[in-house]
Amino acid sequence: MIHARGVAKHFLTRGARVEALRPVDLDVARGAFVSIIGPSGCGKSTLLRIIAGLETASEGTLTIESAADQRAGFVFQDAVLLPWLSAEENVRFPLDAAGVPRDEGDATARRLLALVGLQGFEKALPRALSGGMRQRVSIARALSYDPPLLLMDEPFGALDLLTRDRLNDELLTIWTATKKTIIFVTHSVEEAAYLSDRVVVMSPRPGSIKKIYDSPLARPRGERTKLDPAFHQLMADLRRDLA
Ligand SMILES: Nc1ncnc2c1ncn2[C@@H]1O[C@H](COP(=O)(O)OP(=O)(O)OP(=O)(O)O)[C@@H](O)[C@H]1O
Numbered sequence: 001m002i003h004a005r006g007v008a009k010h011f012l013t014r015g016a017r018v019e020a021l022r023p024v025d026l027d028v029a030r031g032a033f034v035s036i037i038g039p040s041g042c043g044k045s046t047l048l049r050i051i052a053g054l055e056t057a058s059e060g061t062l063t064i065e066s067a068a069d070q071r072a073g074f075v076f077q078d079a080v081l082l083p084w085l086s087a088e089e090n091v092r093f094p095l096d097a098a099g100v101p102r103d104e105g106d107a108t109a110r111r112l113l114a115l116v117g118l119q120g121f122e123k124a125l126p127r128a129l130s131g132g133m134r135q136r137v138s139i140a141r142a143l144s145y146d147p148p149l150l151l152m153d154e155p156f157g158a159l160d161l162l163t164r165d166r167l168n169d170e171l172l173t174i175w176t177a178t179k180k181t182i183i184f185v186t187h188s189v190e191e192a193a194y195l196s197d198r199v200v201v202m203s204p205r206p207g208s209i210k211k212i213y214d215s216p217l218a219r220p221r222g223e224r225t226k227l228d229p230a231f232h233q234l235m236a237d238l239r240r241d242l243a
């Protein structure tokens with residue numbers, strides 16, 4: 001679905017040239033769950049933002065096979081919700097902006113909030129929700145306009161481990177139910193190993209792709225995955241590559 005060839009990025013700030021991403025070749029198949037892992041500053045967010053069309057590449061070509069009018073859904077590290085709108089109104093916001101009729105938007109928002117486990121919180125304002133709940137609202141919002149591609153930039157990085165584990169399982173359930181293609185940036189080897197079909201390891205700043213692992217782990221993932229020696233081997237390989 002995505003083909004990046006020699007995609008690179010530099011920024012010019014006050015006359016200085018900052019190398020953000022060295023040339024990257026990457027293919028992502030439709031429906032795949034791909035994680036990107038690498039040290040801080042190696043260009044993970046930059047790559048994701050280029051794929052999202054929020055940034056343009058300085059070099060190389062990027063091909064995304066999807067209808068031209070379909071934007072990718074983007075989930076940021078910190079949930080960026082409008083504080084004066086309820087959970088339901090935040091999820092509906094992109095639909096309202098696109099002129100989708102009110103009752104249709106309402107139905108979609110309620111369905112998505114249920115999908116992320118937030119039924120009963122439709123009317124809650126963001127300040128009345130926990131960090132994990134706010135992050136689930138932003139996932140529901142990213143799904144609202146049914147994008148074929150979901151880009152997630154360390155979505156669970158700020159959460160405690162138990163909440164993160166629970167949201168990882170919820171995300172896999174959503175991924176299975178919606179058949180989205182997901183590109184997921186993380187700092188956690190465990191998260192990358194647990195979730196993904198492929199794990200892309202990046203080298204330190206300015207980053208490029210160091211290695212790509214195709215996961216040997218069966219689906220569905222669950223408690224059994226965490227006992228699988230292949231899971232521990234994959235994590236050990238990732239830790240070694242990142243060291
Ligand atoms: N708008 C910008 N202007 C100038 N330099 C930038 C800009 N955005 C990113 N950079 C630089 O590009 C490099 C890569 O940044 P990026 O945010 O992609 O890293 P990252 O891998 O996502 O890091 P982290 O794990 O800390 O989020 C860094 O050196 C950063 O300073």
Ligand SMILES: [Mg+2]
Nearest residue numbers: 044045046153
């Ligand atoms: Mg980043």
